[in-house]
Structure formats: C-alpha cells, structure tokens
Amino acid sequence: MAAERPKMPIESGAPDGFQYMHPTMRRNFGLWKYHERPRPGVLKHVAHSGDEIYTIRVGTARILDVFTLREMTRIANELGDGFIRFTIRSNLEYMVDSEAKVAPMIEAIEKAGLIVGGTGPTITAPSHTQGWLHCDIPGSDASGVVKSMMDELIVEFKREEMPNRVHITTSCCQINCGGQGDIAINIQHTKPPKIAHDLVANACERPTIVARCPVAAIRPAMVDGKPTLEVDEKKCICCGACYPPCPPMLINDAVHTTLAIWVGGNHSNARGKPTFQKLVAAGIPNNPPRWPEATALVKRILKVYKEDAKDWERMNDWIERIGWFGFFEKTGLPFTKFHIDDWRGARNSLNASTHIHF
Amino acid sequence: MPKVTIYDTPMIDELENGEWPSFITAFKRLRDDHPDERINSMVGGLLGQLEHSYETRMGWWKGGTVSVFGYGGGIIPRFSEVAEHFPESKEFHTVRIQPPAGNFYTADILNQLADDWEKHGSGLQTFHGQTGNIMFIGSTTEQMQPFFDKLNSYGFDLGGAGPCVRTAMACVGGARCEHSCANEQGLMRHLVNEFQDDLHRPALPYKWKIKVSGCPNDCTNAIERADMAVIGIWRDEMKVDQEEVKTFVADKGRDYVIDNVTDRCPSNAIKLNDDNTLEVNNKECVRCMHCINVMTKALAPGDDTGVTILIGGKRTLKIGDMMGTVVAPFMKVDTMEEIEELVELTGEMIDFFAENALEHERTGEMIERIGLVNYLEGIGLELDPNMVSEPRQCSYVRMDGWDEEVKKWYDKKAEAATA
Numbered sequence: 001m002a003a004e005r006p007k008m009p010i011e012s013g014a015p016d017g018f019q020y021m022h023p024t025m026r027r028n029f030g031l032w033k034y035h036e037r038p039r040p041g042v043l044k045h046v047a048h049s050g051d052e053i054y055t056i057r058v059g060t061a062r063i064l065d066v067f068t069l070r071e072m073t074r075i076a077n078e079l080g081d082g083f084i085r086f087t088i089r090s091n092l093e094y095m096v097d098s099e100a101k102v103a104p105m106i107e108a109i110e111k112a113g114l115i116v117g118g119t120g121p122t123i124t125a126p127s128h129t130q131g132w133l134h135c136d137i138p139g140s141d142a143s144g145v146v147k148s149m150m151d152e153l154i155v156e157f158k159r160e161e162m163p164n165r166v167h168i169t170t171s172c173c174q175i176n177c178g179g180q181g182d183i184a185i186n187i188q189h190t191k192p193p194k195i196a197h198d199l200v201a202n203a204c205e206r207p208t209i210v211a212r213c214p215v216a217a218i219r220p221a222m223v224d225g226k227p228t229l230e231v232d233e234k235k236c237i238c239c240g241a242c243y244p245p246c247p248p249m250l251i252n253d254a255v256h257t258t259l260a261i262w263v264g265g266n267h268s269n270a271r272g273k274p275t276f277q278k279l280v281a282a283g284i285p286n287n288p289p290r291w292p293e294a295t296a297l298v299k300r301i302l303k304v305y306k307e308d309a310k311d312w313e314r315m316n317d318w319i320e321r322i323g324w325f326g327f328f329e330k331t332g333l334p335f336t337k338f339h340i341d342d343w344r345g346a347r348n349s350l351n352a353s354t355h356i357h358f
Numbered sequence: 359m360p361k362v363t364i365y366d367t368p369m370i371d372e373l374e375n376g377e378w379p380s381f382i383t384a385f386k387r388l389r390d391d392h393p394d395e396r397i398n399s400m401v402g403g404l405l406g407q408l409e410h411s412y413e414t415r416m417g418w419w420k421g422g423t424v425s426v427f428g429y430g431g432g433i434i435p436r437f438s439e440v441a442e443h444f445p446e447s448k449e450f451h452t453v454r455i456q457p458p459a460g461n462f463y464t465a466d467i468l469n470q471l472a473d474d475w476e477k478h479g480s481g482l483q484t485f486h487g488q489t490g491n492i493m494f495i496g497s498t499t500e501q502m503q504p505f506f507d508k509l510n511s512y513g514f515d516l517g518g519a520g521p522c523v524r525t526a527m528a529c530v531g532g533a534r535c536e537h538s539c540a541n542e543q544g545l546m547r548h549l550v551n552e553f554q555d556d557l558h559r560p561a562l563p564y565k566w567k568i569k570v571s572g573c574p575n576d577c578t579n580a581i582e583r584a585d586m587a588v589i590g591i592w593r594d595e596m597k598v599d600q601e602e603v604k605t606f607v608a609d610k611g612r613d614y615v616i617d618n619v620t621d622r623c624p625s626n627a628i629k630l631n632d633d634n635t636l637e638v639n640n641k642e643c644v645r646c647m648h649c650i651n652v653m654t655k656a657l658a659p660g661d662d663t664g665v666t667i668l669i670g671g672k673r674t675l676k677i678g679d680m681m682g683t684v685v686a687p688f689m690k691v692d693t694m695e696e697i698e699e700l701v702e703l704t705g706e707m708i709d710f711f712a713e714n715a716l717e718h719e720r721t722g723e724m725i726e727r728i729g730l731v732n733y734l735e736g737i738g739l740e741l742d743p744n745m746v747s748e749p750r751q752c753s754y755v756r757m758d759g760w761d762e763e764v765k766k767w768y769d770k771k772a773e774a775a776t777a
Contacts, residue, residue, distance in 0.1 A: 006503055009558075013515050013557070014456045014459050014551060015456070015457075016458065017459040020464045021462045032535060034536055036654075065384035066475070069469075070472060073472075074465075082464055083462070086461045092485075129488065132408060132417045133404075134436060144412070147378055154376075154377050179488060211717070214677060252417065254416060267577075267579040268576055271648045274576070276679050
C-alpha cells in the first residue's frame with residue numbers, strides 16, 4: 001500500500017492571542033489606566049472601567065519539562081483563572097481578576113519550587129541562548145551559567161531593591177543571540193580557528209566562507225592536494241563567523257574559549273536613547289559546571305551599582321553619571337588597551353573634550 | 359522499571375544544587391518518572407551528552423536539513439556527533455512554532471501542546487526562544503511531520519529559520535499596559551501573517567525580523583534586534599492629571615519629584631510648579647516615557663497615537679551591532695486602510711532587501727553600504743529631520759542637485775498645507 005501523501009500545511013501564521021486572553025484583559029483592551037506593584041512579583045493593573053487584573057510573575061528554568069508545565073497549568077486552573085502568558089525573558093505570568101486569589105497562588109507556586117519575583121527594580125530572569133544543550137556552534141553552556149548565577153542572585157529576583165531593573169543576558173558565541181543587557185556574559189574566543197583541512201572541500205562552499213569573514217582574513221588554499229581555506233592569523237579577530245557555515249573551521253577550544261562581561265546595554269528610550277553594552281572584563285575561564293569566576297565578577301559589578309546608583313538609573317545611566325573612569329575605579333576592574341575600540345566608528349567612542357573625571 | 363541507560367553525570371549533577379529551578383532536575387524527572395520509555399531513554403541520552411560537553415567544554419551537535427511537507431525551514435535539525443556514545447538522543451531536532459500574538463495561552467491550550475509534544479518528542483519545551491518562537495526541543499526526523507500536522511490542525515504554524523522572514527514578536531500591549539499606543543498584537547499579525555510565504559520558504563539574502571512594541575519603552579527590544587521595529591508613539595499632548603500629580607508630590611515630596619522626574623527629562627521639557635502641578639512642554643518632549651513610567655497614575659501618553667518605524671537593527675554578525683534607525687517618524691494605524699499602507703510598506707522593504715542585499719547581509723548592513731538616502735528613495739519614503747541625530751558634518755560632498763531638492767521640500771510642504 002502506498003504511503004499516505006502528507007497534507008499541505010495550513011499557513012495560518014501567528015495565532016490570534018485574544019482567544020487565549022483573560023476576559024478582563026479582552027474587555028479592557030487598550031483601556032488601562034495605571035498599575036501598581038503591591039509586592040515584588042505582583043502587578044496590579046487598573047482599567048478606566050474600574051476593572052482590575054493581578055499578575056503574578058514567576059521565574060523558571062526556561063527549558064520546561066512537561067511535569068513542570070502541567071504543575072503550572074494546574075495552579076492556573078485550580079487556583080487562578082486558567083490564563084498564562086510569558087514575558088520575553090521567559091518569565092511565566094498568571095493573570096487573575098481578584099486580589100484574593102493572589103496569596104494562595106503564590107503559596108502553591110513556591111511549593112512547586114518556582115520563584116515569584118522579577119518585577120520592577122529586580123534582577124529579572126536572564127535571557128539566554130541554548131548552549132551545549134542544543135546549539136551547533138556553542139562555546140559554552142547557557143542554562144548552566146544562568147542557573148549557577150541565579151542561585152546566587154535569587155534574593156534580588158525576589159526583592160525590588162535594585163536602583164532600576166537589571167536585565168542580564170548570556171550568549172554562547174560571538175554572534176550574541178542572547179541580546180543586549182545591563183550585564184551580558186558572552187563568549188570571547190582568543191585563538192584563530194584550527195582548520196580540519198581534509199574536511200573543508202566537502203563541507204564548505206569556499207567563496208561563501210571567504211565572504212563571511214568581517215576582516216578579510218580567509219583565503220582559498222590547497223593543502224595536500226586538496227582545496228581548503230587558510231586564515232591569516234595576524235588579521236584574524238577570532239570572531240568565529242566562519243564556523244557556522246563551515247564546521248571544519250574549528251573555533252571552539254576547551255582552553256582558549258573564554259568569557260567576557262559587557263555592561264550598559266539598554267533597550268528602552270526612557271531618559272536616553274537605547275544603548276549597546278560595552279566591554280568591561282574578559283579572560284574569564286569558561287568553567288563548568290558552575291562558572292564561579294563569572295558569577296563573582298557579575299556580583300562585584302552589581303554590588304557597586306546597587307550601592308552607588310540613584311533611583312531609576314539603569315546601569316548605563318549610572319555609568320554616564322560617574323563616567324567610565326568612575327566605573328573602573330569603583331569596581332576595581334583593570335582598564336586595558338582592549339577596552340579602547342578600534343572597530344568601524346571607533347573614533348566616536350573617544351573623548352574629544354576636557355570633560356575629565358578625577 | 360524501564361531499561362534506560364543511566365549515564366554517570368557528576369558535573370551537571372552540581373546544577374541540581376541551589377534554589378533557582380534546575381533544568382537538570384527537570385531532565386531527570388523525564389528520564390526517571392515519565393511513563394513513556396521512549397522519553398526516558400531519549401532524555402537519558404541527552405543528559406549523557408550534556409555531561410560529555412561539560413567534561414570536554416565543547417558542543418557536540420551538528421545541523422542538517424529537516425522540514426515538513428510544503429515548507430523549507432522552521433525546524434532546527436540536530437544530529438549528535440557523539441551518537442556512538444549516546445545513541446538514544448542521536449537525533450534531537452527543535453520545532454519552532456509561532457506563538458499567539460502577545461504570548462497569551464490558556465492553561466488548557468498549554469496542556470494540549472504538552473500532550474502532543476509528549477507523544478512525539480522529548481517532553482522539553484521553552485516559551486520562548488530569543489526571536490520569539492515556542493521551541494519544542496528534541497525529537498527525531500520521523501516525528502516532525504505528525505507533530506506539526508497535529509499542531510497545525512488546531513491553529514499553530516511553523517516558525518521561521520534561516521534566511522527568511524522570521525517569527526514576529528509583540529509586547530503585552532493594550533491587553534494589560536496603560537502605555538499602549540497601538541494595537542500591538544493586531545499589527546504584529548497583520549505584518550507577519552501577510553508574509554508567511556517568505557517565512558516558510560527561506561529565499562531572502564538573510565533574516566528579516568519584525569518586532570512590535572506599544573510604546574518607546576520598547577519591551578520587545580525591537581530597536582536593538584529587529585530589522586523592522588514598529589514602536590507605538592503619540593504626537594499630541596501627553597495627558598496630565600494634575601490632581602494625581604499633587605497626590606504624588608504630597609506622598610513622595612518635591613525633592614523626589616525633582617530628582618526622579620523633572621531632572622531626568624532628556625529634553626528639559628517638564629517642570630514642577632510651585633503649586634505642585636507639572637507643566638509639560640509637548641513641543642520639546644521627545645516621548646521618552648521616563649516621567650510616565652515614574653508617575654503611572656498622573657501621566658499618560660496622548661490620544662493621537664500611531665507608530666514610528668525604525669529599520670536595520672541587528673546583532674553582531676557581521677559588521678557589528680546596529681540599532682534600527684528612523685525611516686518613518688509617524689504613521690497612523692487606526693483604520694484598515696492605514697494598516698494596509700504599513701503592510702504594503704513592509705512588502706516594499708522586504709522586496710528591496712531581497713533584490714539589493716548581498717548574500718548573508720542584514721538590512722542594516724545593506725543600508726550602511728548603500729547609504730540611507732538610496733534606501734529611502736528605493737522604498738519611496740519621504741525625508742524627515744527626525745531620521746538623523748545631526749545633519750552631515752563633512753563638506754566633501756557633491757551637491758549639484760541642491761535646487762531641485764529644495765524645490766521638492768517646499769512642494770511637499772505646500773502639499774501638506776493644502777491637504
């Protein structure tokens with residue numbers, strides 16, 4: 001018997017969110033008046049109609065097993081109103097229409113081993129990548145780095161005691177899929193790729209790889225009579241851009257692939273324009289299973305920020321006020337020649353003034 | 359007891375310590391407690407391979423080509439390079455699924471998704487990946503089609519992967535947020551659902567991401583990471599409830615308001631009067647949101663709302679991170695006609711990208727190469743001083759078409775005056 005021909009997909013695209021939305025939110029769509037935070041992890045939104053919706057925000061391991069997911073849905077159905085959404089940082093949110101439901105839900109959520117918090121001036125859940133768990137080009141793990149770090153920062157997830165919100169991100173290669181953050185822990189390769197010359201011809205489209213290099217350091221070559229690629233190691237910036245399209249350009253290295261810390265990325269237009277994060281520390285060992293050196297550095301920066309920044313100052317606002325001289329002085333981090341940018345547009349990052357911090 | 363190989367995992371076992379929820383504990387629950395032996399075994403293999411990565415400090419997955427009938431992308435294939443040691447998880451593909459706009463779910467639909475994934479996959483999922491997809495993580499090539507067919511039958515569709523229009527993202531928006539200046543979820547669905555063909559069949563130079571944020575707080579990080587950022591904004595006066603202002607000042611004190619509200623205004627457009635009311639200079643206000651964020655009861659965006667479009671945001675590869683920049687300072691999106699105009703403009707921009715970008719070049723990089731003026735002229739967008747932080751500063755430029763350009767500007771002004 002011939003196999004049944006698969007059916008053509010229904011190209012329905014992104015589903016309508018309204019069918020899964022709490023009726024109070026549907027009814028008051030676009031008609032909200034203000035919000036308050038009755039306690040960390042809980043938002044209270046009030047509509048012009050007088051309707052209220054309470055949100056309980058919950059930190060998770062981000063990758064969920066079906067048991068955890070069903071425990072979360074059970075809490076929604078039995079104690080809440082049956083509605084859930086997720087923030088872009090993978091926090092889970094329960095929405096309920098009365099204050100009376102909030103406390104029993106929090107009790108059940110915490111009993112299930114999940115963490116209520118992440119609202120307002122907290123260190124909210126880090127956004128991160130897949131890492132060794134699933135990526136094909138990772139220099140590190142992501143879930144493990146985040147789990148280890150959040151074990152030590154969990155109090156700041158539960159309490160709203162930071163100057164403003166703190167977004168942390170991690171990325172497992174220099175493409176930095178984790179995104180911009182107040183603090184980013186990103187892979188930094190420090191050696192050019194080692195090339196598996198016997199595999200290049202079969203695995204890679206050579207002109208594409210030559211074109212992929214940001215600094216034109218790759219050129220076609222012949223090794224042992226086989227077409228391959230070679231890297232001008234003096235020019236190479238060790239970014240790893242050649243590796244995804246050509247796996248024989250082995251960039252990941254158990255010793256020389258390290259971590260770097262970047263600070264001051266801010267997506268919001270509030271106060272200043274959005275900002276990109278800047279390099280502050282590198283050479284941090286990629287040290288599983290708990291990456292203690294990376295967590296220690298993040299905590300050191302956060303401690304100074306928490307003590308020194310004023311209310312509403314995000315990391316970038318704070319540094320703008322105290323200056324980079326102040327940042328390196330207060331954190332005690334070394335300022336090296338690598339902190340001075342030499343990429344395109346670098347001149348705009350130099351100080352063409354007598355605005356000097358002493 | 360099911361016959362599952364339990365690999366020794368001393369390193370990742372360390373990640374079961376501590377108070378933050380542990381993904382390793384979650385994996386072990388699936389390995390040890392799930393009734394389906396297929397899941398026990400597959401997640402057992404995954405734990406073994408992950409331990410191997412922790413020991414060797416290297417990743418051991420490689421990509422490949424897997425999709426579903428009728429589509430070209432949307433599945434992230436993963437084949438183990440150490441399958442001889444961990445054969446149970448030798449195929450461990452991720453299915454990307456487009457989430458409901460605004461990331462809304464009922465508990466029941468989440469249970470339905472979990473039930474179906476449990477039948478076909480590992481039982482592991484993430485809400486959501488960095489672009490915004492639901493990620494169903496870990497299954498074999500043969501399970502892709504039946505799993506997709508099942509989800510597709512009740513309204514879910516595959517996400518984007520590769521050089522194509524990608525899964526879009528919208529903030530919580532009008533559903534819960536008082537700052538909402540647009541129907542974020544509606545706009546997102548209009549914009550991305552029109553281009554599903556370009557999403558499912560990768561044929562662009564590289565990716566094209568759309569993100570919709572309802573106000574300049576930009577909670578979807580659109581300016582930093584989307585090729586097309588659609589940001590809600592207003593052009594009339596912000597709303598000030600002076601009684602609520604007075605209550606806020608009475609509660610927090612004048613110093614607090616001066617330090618945290620008026621002094622933080624980036625264009626010095628807001629002033630605390632002696633009688634504890636606020637005075638806003640709306641002509642000079644840049645709609646940054648800060649004062650509204652601090653005083654959510656007293657201050658609110660205006661009523662004449664629309665969207666600002668910024669184009670070209672992206673992350674590092676290949677020429678460094680780029681923010682999106684303004685190509686349309688304000689568009690009304692209240693009526694279907696106005697929304698259609700935005701969808702048409704999006705189509706023009708995708709077409710221009712398809713025809714003019716080099717292979718593996720993002721829109722931001724293409725604009726860097728050809729210049730913003732060529733891009734605006736190619737799309738047919740009108741110039742506006744809001745598109746720059748400052749005008750040209752170097753005199754080395756050929757300007758022999760100056761008079762014609764000046765005439766265009768005055769003609770446009772005259773046309774706007776009579777409209």
